[in-house]
Amino acid sequence: MKTLTKIALVLIPTITLSMAATAHDPSMHAKKAEKADCSKMDHSKMDMKDPVAIAMMKKCMKQAETSSDKMDHSKMGKKMDHSKMTEMADHNMKKDGHDNH
Amino acid sequence: MKMLKLLLLFVVLGLGVAATVMYSGVVDVAADEPHSDFVYWVLEETRKNSITKAAQNIEVPDLEDPDLLLTGGSDYEFMCSSCHLAPGQKESDMSLGLYPAPPNLTIAAESHKGHEHGDDTQAARKNFWVIKHGIKASGMPAWGKTHEDERIWAMVAFIKKLPTLTPEQYQILTAIE
Numbered sequence: 001m002k003t004l005t006k007i008a009l010v011l012i013p014t015i016t017l018s019m020a021a022t023a024h025d026p027s028m029h030a031k032k033a034e035k036a037d038c039s040k041m042d043h044s045k046m047d048m049k050d051p052v053a054i055a056m057m058k059k060c061m062k063q064a065e066t067s068s069d070k071m072d073h074s075k076m077g078k079k080m081d082h083s084k085m086t087e088m089a090d091h092n093m094k095k096d097g098h099d100n101h
Numbered sequence: 102m103k104m105l106k107l108l109l110l111f112v113v114l115g116l117g118v119a120a121t122v123m124y125s126g127v128v129d130v131a132a133d134e135p136h137s138d139f140v141y142w143v144l145e146e147t148r149k150n151s152i153t154k155a156a157q158n159i160e161v162p163d164l165e166d167p168d169l170l171l172t173g174g175s176d177y178e179f180m181c182s183s184c185h186l187a188p189g190q191k192e193s194d195m196s197l198g199l200y201p202a203p204p205n206l207t208i209a210a211e212s213h214k215g216h217e218h219g220d221d222t223q224a225a226r227k228n229f230w231v232i233k234h235g236i237k238a239s240g241m242p243a244w245g246k247t248h249e250d251e252r253i254w255a256m257v258a259f260i261k262k263l264p265t266l267t268p269e270q271y272q273i274l275t276a277i278e
């Protein structure tokens with residue numbers, strides 16, 4: 001075999017394969033059952049009338065109950081009264097939907 | 102009698118054209134080859150009107166309950182985000198490869214000009230119908246075969262909020278635990 005043919009035989013598959021790998025980041029396919037990342041929640045920005053905020057609180061409160069993974073209270077302002085939170089979350093709030101856009 | 106013959110001729114001619122188109126193989130069904138503007142318009146109008154009509158009498162429940170965002174969120178992440186994307190994501194294999202392309206549901210359809218909120222109900226109806234019944238000859242599956250109406254409404258509620266969510270909010274709402 002000619003050297004050129006040999007080089008081609010090695011190089012062509014290598015290049016094609018590596019290109020396929022870059023075009024196709026495997027992490028995009030991996031569906032991981034992730035835990036909610038509650039440490040990123042910024043309570044100071046949260047409007048407790050917003051269904052999105054209430055839903056997030058509920059999710060993270062449930063997570064804190066079932067695991068040792070507690071919410072990071074050090075990041076929260078003192079303004080937040082956690083004793084009222086269950087009450088608020090249960091209070092299926094009605095609103096006109098005009099707060100968040 | 103003459104009229105009848107003429108009509109018959111047209112019918113035969115029409116069938117002939119249809120058969121030629123079908124059997125000659127001139128129609129390109131490749132998903133990476135877009136429809137012509139005309140064909141696209143015909144299909145788009147047909148789909149739009151079909152959905153509007155089919156969905157017009159659907160009764161929309163209360164979609165503001167926060168719990169809906171949690172069930173709808175994890176369902177969306179696992180069943181829909183591969184095609185319809187998540188906040189912060191620009192494309193996926195499906196969003197690029199499918200034709201008709203799945204709309205990016207993380208951006209608001211019409212960015213809210215003139216404030217017509219009467220359309221919210223209409224949008225919810227249509228979304229519910231599309232999720233439940235799917236769309237023929239597109240990648241959009243009918244989820245109603247395997248999911249109760251309540252779960253579909255939860256996804257409708259989630260989709261309504263989706264364009265307002267940051268990637269962090271999305272992660273918390275959609276995570277399994």
Ligand SMILES: [Cu+2]
Pocket residue numbers: 097098101216218
């Ligand atoms: Cu508005």
